[in-house]
Amino acid sequence: MSTVYQNPSIQQVFPLRWWALIVLSLAQFLVVLDASIVNIALPSLGTDLQMNTNMLSWVITAYVLPFGGLLLLGGRLADRYGHRRLFIIGVAGFSLASGVAGLAQSGTWLLAARALQGASAALLAPAALALVAKLFMDPRDRAKALGIWGAVAGIGSAAGVLLGGVLTSSFGWPAVFYVNVPIGLLVIAAIPFLVSKDIARERTSLDMPGAITVTAGIVTLVAALSQIEQGGWTSPVTLGLAGLSLVSLNAFIIIEKRVSHPLLPLAIFDNRFVLGGNLAMLLIGGATTGLFFALSVYMQQVLHYDAMKAGLTQLPLAGALVIIAGAIPAVVARMGMRNTLVISLLLLAGGLVWLAQTPSNATFAVHLLAPTLMIGIGLGGAFVVGTELAVHGVSDNEAGLASGLVNTSQQIGGAVGLAVLTTLSFIRTTDLLGGGALQAEALTGGYSWVFLGAAALSVIGAILVILIVRNHTNGEVID
Template sequence: MNLPRTQPGRTPPAPKQSAVLAVLAAAQFTVMLATSIVNVALPQIRAGVGLSDSGTTWVVNAYGLAFGALLLAGGRAADLLGRRRVLAAGLALFAAASLAAGAATFPGVLITARAVQGLGAAAIAPAALALAMDLFPPGPGRGRALGVWGAVSGAGGAGGVLLGGVLTQAWGWAWIFYSVALGTVLVLAAVAALVPPSAGRKAGRFDLLGTVTVTLALTALVWGLTTARGVGWTDGRVLGALGAAAALLAAFGVIELRRPNALIPPRMFTTGRVAAGNLLMALLGSVWIALFFFLPLYQQQVLGSSPLAAGMGQLPLAVANMLGSTLAPRLSRRIGATPTVTAALLTEAAGLLWLSRISADGSYFVDVLGPSTLVGLGLSIAFVQLTALAVDGVPPQDAGLAGGLVNTTRQVGGAIGLAALATLAASVTSNAAVHRSHVEALTAGYRVAFTVSSAILAVTAFLAPFLTRRTGERTATAPTCPASDPYTPQASRIG
């Protein structure tokens, strides 16, 4: 049964509430921007700083490694020390590291600055999401807030490619970092002016042993996966890192079962649909980050686009992303959360399957425009719905941790997916180069990467109804929003 568009007594968010959400969303946008803004500038960065092939890779990897490994710690710190305080500290660190990266003249300085950027981002992302969830309790308001969150997250990925191309071509690669630093300072000033102070230190102690163990585990995992892209899966360093990650994750599980102040309390997975949301987000992330890696490469290395043209080519994807994020809460209220996320995943899978038909002598308008727009639409809707699932039913005192967890699963899923897909694409390209031109061999590798990405999302869409229904039925008696909220039955409907 469809609900009416308006309800008696329902009031729009107060102006200040909307302004605070805009500031928090800007913080999230900054984090996502820094993930992709360097992609189109890597050749110029390499020449400017004197990086080797492996060093160029670590301009990207250092940020992702620190970000993915420290998100859980950042989320828990936000819960215990105060979310606004942790958000402000993360923004200040992020701005300083961005300035250092822009001014770097040696490879070690640049890579270290990127790692510190990742540390700042690991504090920003969960704290900002938790503050946004505090601002909008469960119901239609939270749905709209998550729509904004999805729009800025996707736009940050696409916008990073665009801004990186524009700045690199106009003023040089250093300005991609200077612009991020300037934007971060403006966001920090807005946080200080508009975001109300959160509560001080919460009850509970910081799980230092669990935090160190899982951070080391995630560091080993992400390092092993990113290194595998360059040296292969059978390299001893890669196998050693992955083995250490497995052992540390097993140790983390044992530690958490025995500690009253566990970093990830078992209650996180006994209410709502947290487990389902995080598993599905990991699968989505495995394709998401790879998309913004391969698409600009195809445009520049095969189609011959300049950094500026490659960046401009991301605009339709960004617009589709913002449109999908706006539509996501409405679709969820109308047809249910599970049908919405399933349809979104299938839409993105169809766009990636379309991208798998790219050709070496193609063009942007024939090979990229249509499928990338379809991908942006599906990606944004899926992101909004899975973020909502991942914070569904979470106790208020764990909101920061929930934000850190869903960002961790997306980031680690992205590292796994990018490592696997990049290795696969490189292998296909190497084999194809024996009989084809360099451009044709590159295209063959990209086609396989897009085909496998499409298959991953198709499997994710198949799993979504089963995972969300099972956890949803288990927790159906524990609604996450007030009984008086007229949107509750439809907004939390399983489908």
């Protein structure tokens, strides 16, 4: 099934399409924001709900994991039942889960609400991006719209730390969840006036075995990586979960090759833009999730910034990201998507390596300002071009699939990246403490490994884009 827009105003009247983009982008902003906004709130949240450091990392993972694991299914459901319909259902579920999270009285309660948030986001995110792709059919308009969309994703990641600090300091940690509710209600009220109703086409069977196996594979993979911190690389639990993940993901691939209507038609990866864009977003997701988690905790645990100050220090990064994201479409027109993405990833990596040199007694102006500005520049380009690349050349009847796939790549990258990088941080911190280092120095050393690991992911992403993607600019492919 594919959403069909019969109202000519949606396709022909310029202002209405752009108003629709604003509303859809607002919903996407909430989805990305919620992966990072809780970072600043973690210390106070952990104190109130009696959650240790390991459980605090699961406040992030409990959201990212169902989000990434269910996105492919969400994209297919949107293609089958209607993009607008699934978008509204997703926003409603997300708003409800946010209110429940703000009311949490225990760690278990909060983690359950976060999981519901992630599952709802898996419905709304691919439906929203598919709506954007169908609202903007002209290549130049679509490039501008997807540029704005990618910029919103990047801004959401950066702004989460800023808004989390302001809200936590002013109103307490529940406010980082409550803020989603009125915005979600506004989106639900506005979208019926901007996007016409879905018209169903022939419905195909849903690939539930594929949905079950890919979700199980992703969940057990992240659980195995998270277990390393407690049991080590060779513990029975770690190895058992890793083995179960491998079996589940192999089963998923076998199923997708055999079913008549697969959840993920593997032929979509014949499109080298889609393949390269998704690999880039996978690694960008891992790098940025680890970055914002480690940076926010480092500022509060090591530098002893309060929530407000830690949040405000992200203003330069967010500002640089916004400015660069606005300029990226013009850069792509001149340099091409591949070259722009590669340069952006290398700038991101350079800023992360620079940030890894920050000492335990750092000051913001001397040690943090310049590398975070460089990171913002790199992120602005990477988010915009990575998203545009991942949906380039996709047919209308696979818009939901491609949209779900790029979001899946980013969220799986975030979940796996956070698990790996926080494990490396724990190992490094433990080694330094065992060697007699002071706690502040040991924590700083651990977080520096997170930044270096995130930089390595960015460099790998740049290399893969160079190897896979041909350059593309103004409708031409440049070999």
